[in-house]
Amino acid sequence: MITDHVNCTSQLFIQRTRRSTNLPLLSKNINKLLKALDDTELNHQKLAEIIMKFPEISARLVYLANSAWISSAKPVTSVDRACFILGHSIVKSVSLGMSISSCFDTRKCPGFKVDRFWTTSLLVSKGAGLLASRISHKVECNDFEQTSQSAGLLHNIGLLWLADQLPKETNKALRESQTDSGLTVNKALIKHTGTDYCEVGSWLCCQMKFPDVLNTAIRFQRDNHYRQSFWEVAVLVGTAANMVTALHNKCEDVSENTRLNQLGIDCCEQNAVYRQLVDSFEKTQELVKIMSGSR
Structure with a gap:
């Protein structure tokens, strides 16, 4: 609960909400991802099809799959393979994180x-x-x-x-x-x-x-x-x-x-x-x- 002592400052928030933002873009991207990534029954091929619509996220997932963090025995050259190696939880976290971050400076x-x-x-x-x-x-x-x-x-x-x-x-x-x-x-x-x-x-x-x-x-x-x-x-x-x-x-x-x-x-x-x-x-x-x- 915001107290009366700081109500005058809260006008900053109200004023900024009236300005144009990247929210339409964020809403479009993140709602697609949320719907897809919350489906735990989605196999890695179908997941990759969705992720590939976001080139920057795709590139980051392939990079991550080839990093020392994973230590893959063979080079990972596709989003499909990256999704399989990283697993649903990591793919979801990285994808949503990057989608959100792109709209804020x-x-x-x-x-x-x-x-x-x-x-x-x-x-x-x-x-x-x-x-x-x-x-x-x-x-x-x-x-x-x-x-x-x-x-x-x-x-x-x-x-x-x-x-x-x-x-x-x-x-x-x-x-x-x-x-x-x-x-x-x-x-x-x-x-x-x-x-x-x-x-x-x-x-x-x-x-x-x-x-x-x-x-x-x-x-x-x-x-x-x-x-x-x-x-x-x-x-x-x-x-x-x-x-x-x-x-x-x-x-x-x-x-x-x-x-x-x-x-x-x-x-x-x-x-x-x-x-x-x-x-x-x-x-x-x-x-x-x-x-x-x-x-």
Whole structure:
């Protein structure tokens, strides 16, 4: 909730939303990818047919499949083979990540660290999926694990928009949150921009006509009191995001989340997911370097 103290600053957000953006292009591309990549029954040949409509993504996937990150025994020369070797989860993450990134210019915001952003996004996606796998049989939602992974991957998409459209204010917020351990990124964003990446992410979801479940999970991921439609996905994404923050802070373990207990995920299972994220941290960082072309 944005307080009256910063309502005057929130006009920055309102003014920028009235300007033309790349959202139509982003909406067209990402909705095609979301629909295709959320279909776990799609074989790698059909997946490659869709990916090949996006030349830059195709080239990056082939490059990744030939990198030391994969250590393929034979050179990979086709998108089809790259999709087979990399697997559905990596193809989805890289494809959506590149599609989203292409529509925002974050270079105007020095405090925005691309590698950290995507490392966080990929790990939150993984964490949300791992948590979802433990309760998918209890939830009346089609493709619950895939949906949770997508929501995790997109959970901080609002930060991309803020770094692009409000670079000075967002830079101040990111710098301040980095130097003040008691100040979260969202609190710093509210202080300097009048909004946060949850609200902005929800607005982006509406503009791009994303499914309601993604909009809800992104908007309410930090709201401990939300209990309406799709609250389970919001809880999983918020918990996974907290785990990844703890991971970046090099915490040995994470505090038990009582909201997960309500979903039937006890302390032992929560710690097991966190350990899996710890084990994936370095490899995910390497993946992001290759994915972003910084290596």
